[in-house]
Amino acid sequence: MEMGSVVGLGDVNFSTEPKTPTPTMIFPKIEPKLEPLDEFTPQSMNPNSNFSYNSGFRNTTTPQQQQLNATSSQTPSSIEAGVHSEYNRISELFQTAFAQSVQRDGDVEANEDLGCRAIVPVSNGSQVSDIVITRRKYEKRSSELVRVTDLKPEDVRYFRDLIRKTRMLYDSLRIFVNLEDENSQHLGSGRQTRARGDLKASQMMREHGLWLNRDKRTVGPIPGVLVGDLFLYRMELCVVGLHGTPQAGIDYLPANQSSNGEPIATSIIASGGYEDDEDAGDVIIYTGQGGQDKNSRQVVHQKLEGGNLALERSMYYGVEVRVIRGFKYVGSSSGKVYVYDGLYRITESWFDVGKSGFGVYKYKLVRIENQPDMGSAILRFAESLRTRPLEVRPMGYISLDISRKKENVPVFLFNDIDNERDPACYDYLLKTVFPPYVYQHVGNGSGCECTDGCGNGTNCFCAMKNGGQFAYDTNGILLRGKPIIFECGPHCSCPPTCLNRVSQKGVRNRFEVFRSRETDWGVRSLDLLQAGSFICEYTGVVLTQEQAQIFTMNGDSLIYPSHFAERWAEWGDLSRIDSNYARPAYPSIPPLDFAMDVSRMRNLACYMSHSSSPNVLVQPVLYDHNNVSFPHLMLFAMENIPPLRELSIDYGMPDDCTGKLAICN
Incomplete structure (x- = not known):
């Protein structure tokens, strides 16, 4: 070259x-x-x-x-x-x-x-x-x-x-x-x-x-x-x-x-x-x-x-x-x-x-x-947007919260390019909808019995399922990507303040879905996203393969989780420092053999663009059921992402049937 x-x-x-x-x-x-x-x-x-x-x-x-x-x-x-x-x-x-x-x-x-x-x-x-x-x-x-x-x-x-x-x-x-x-x-x-x-x-x-x-x-x-x-x-x-x-x-x-x-x-x-x-x-x-x-x-x-x-x-x-x-x-x-x-x-x-x-x-x-534009100027501009959006940008905002108060913080919708307003027309889906049979074997005894917030995870049942330790530090930062992460959930005895409940608490940063000339629609944060921090869940309505085939014939938008590149393996990879480092293989899960319909209900994650060098990774997580074949798809920052920089995911290879990337926008 x-x-x-x-x-x-x-x-x-x-x-x-x-x-x-x-x-x-x-x-x-x-x-x-x-x-x-x-x-x-x-x-x-x-x-x-x-x-x-x-x-x-x-x-x-x-x-x-x-x-x-x-x-x-x-x-x-x-x-x-x-x-x-x-x-x-x-x-x-x-x-x-x-x-x-x-x-x-x-x-x-x-x-x-x-x-x-x-x-x-x-x-x-x-x-x-x-x-x-x-x-x-x-x-x-x-x-x-x-x-x-x-x-x-x-x-x-x-x-x-x-x-x-x-x-x-x-x-x-x-x-x-x-x-x-x-x-x-x-x-x-x-x-x-x-x-x-x-x-x-x-x-x-x-x-x-x-x-x-x-x-x-x-x-x-x-x-x-x-x-x-x-x-x-x-x-x-x-x-x-x-x-x-x-x-x-x-x-x-x-x-x-x-x-x-x-x-x-x-x-x-x-x-x-x-x-x-x-x-x-x-x-x-x-x-x-x-x-x-x-x-x-x-x-x-x-x-x-x-x-x-x-x-x-x-x-x-x-x-x-x-x-x-x-x-x-x-x-x-x-x-x-x-x-x-x-x-x-x-x-x-x-x-x-x-x-x-x-x-x-x-x-x-x-x-x-x-x-x-200078990064320092963008930081100051983003700080103003967080508190005075209509004063700073009086034109362009279609909605100041497309989640309609479902998220912990508002999700802005901005378009200063044309008259498109598609994201405002969808029902906002806060959490992924799984088939009822996924929850069949969930009940008492399926979670930990800690009453003190699980402490350092030494005797926590959920920590044992993770391989003996929690996946996050005390600030909620992802330590290392894994095939799947078990969080404490509604069937655990620990309080909501437990340190092993990071991704299920929803969005904590302020985001903006915006119209982009390069990627149709895109997503950016108004806050600094620190490397390893939780962003949001990639939500949709889960379909079996048979259901997905029917939906595909009707031309609806489907996301195939199995197509997402395993970027989680890159986060926390210390192989260049430790010669004994091995890619995490436990806990293991079978191939994700389901699709997610986002044709009518979706959240902000569906508007993140594709990149072969992404700044966001997809990490499978379980907390409300134990069926490893149907995890939640949680998104984490792969680097320190400045405010107003577009977020991107590696959607993987094109779909074998359609020849298109598994991306809804």
Whole structure:
């Protein structure tokens, strides 16, 4: 497969005039521009977890950069091999302070000659008395600057799928780490600290060579990352190569790695961390890094060095930078979101007196035209729609609730394209209608006898049917897809608040069925959908095969559950991390030999479009009966889905009889 062009930037006519070294200040220490909510502290790690403070850290004061494997004329397999990455380094601040502390107390010996940072015991005769701080050695990042252009459609699909699978693995790992920590809280005693699942997940992926875009330092867009993509953690930006530093707000190629001795910036994170920052959307006044104390107060003048100089040089040479906005957001598991808002050019740079009275460097960034709408703007727009839909969009709404109050929250119907209003003409079906014989053997004794909410599921009958554990964490996030999941139901003794009753409680987010030029009708959420979260049930009236044949002759719309691709197997797949991982095969169910009629009654799920790279999976679930041949079809998010992004399902292969996809719209 021929790939798009990778344009090297090493031949740019950079200035090679020698520069006079600038003496560094000893106090206060000038740190890279940090993100207040993401500062790494020893309290953020669980001492009982397998993650060590030092694992994967390197002793460097240079902010890190990202790179991409997108070389010409490579096959997908060779590309995938080339995108293996190294772990981004956490701030040296904690490492230095920790090493000085333990040496001062006489507990360890810091051996700097080893070039290492891991803490390991050192044998002294017959006893272990000293500890040497060691550090693992990882492949250094490339210093080659490239710009990727002219990707073909198949290249775009390949890189997008690569990003999608990498993010899915990261989220699965993070969720498992957090669950492991929750379990240790129950087993341990005394004061416990929560693990940083985002840090441990990224470390594990780095150790297995699963970080992306590290073999080149890419300026411009990262293939596979779309404008508007949303991330919940800074480390995820590093994993996909969008921004290569865990804390610093400016990512750049350092001068000592540049062929001409000048640094070049590749991306920034704008989060209002400096009081002199100004953000008007398409135009940003960005304050340089350095000069702040631990309370984020400006206490000394900034210097034209490091990231500050890199931004100035990027302006001089006309090199665009990627802009990621970070801000607090209700509904995010981290309390914050990072949104990729596209490419900006630095048009001005100057030294100014800041609000604190100290000198700061300022940069004017202007968004490049003809890009998709900014994700941060869409987030704000969706927030307004949730509370003031008719005020924000006075034209286009056909109904403010096609469910007619059957769902927990309204389901909007929007069409600003034509006069079609079909979804408003159907009866809204809240739950799937099964034949009466499906419930024949349901009764007392078919559910669990827990009265305390099933606790951790140790002695719960429903957990035993699941293989000995529940399918969700305490936040209702799906841990791993399975052939079928058993939830507690109406025949169980546990209360409605039981943690094993996730999908049966109905829709919890606000959705909008909308008219689409590409997919006829589509569905999008007005809320952020976190990876692994429940969306809704795919409802219909269940028919036997004989009944389905009659309905098909009449031309009615039928959905065949057996045609849905088994995307549930991808969620929670840790095979690239754990060589012993096996795809869940228990509990097992027979092939789904029934159809669902949605010709007269349906819900919002019926309007989700088809995609071979979907962001929604279909997970079979049982809770109100025990007939494994007739499960409910529950939908879960496969990734973090931003508000107003269309939801899609893999409907599978075309129907053998009609040659059409099993899709009603």
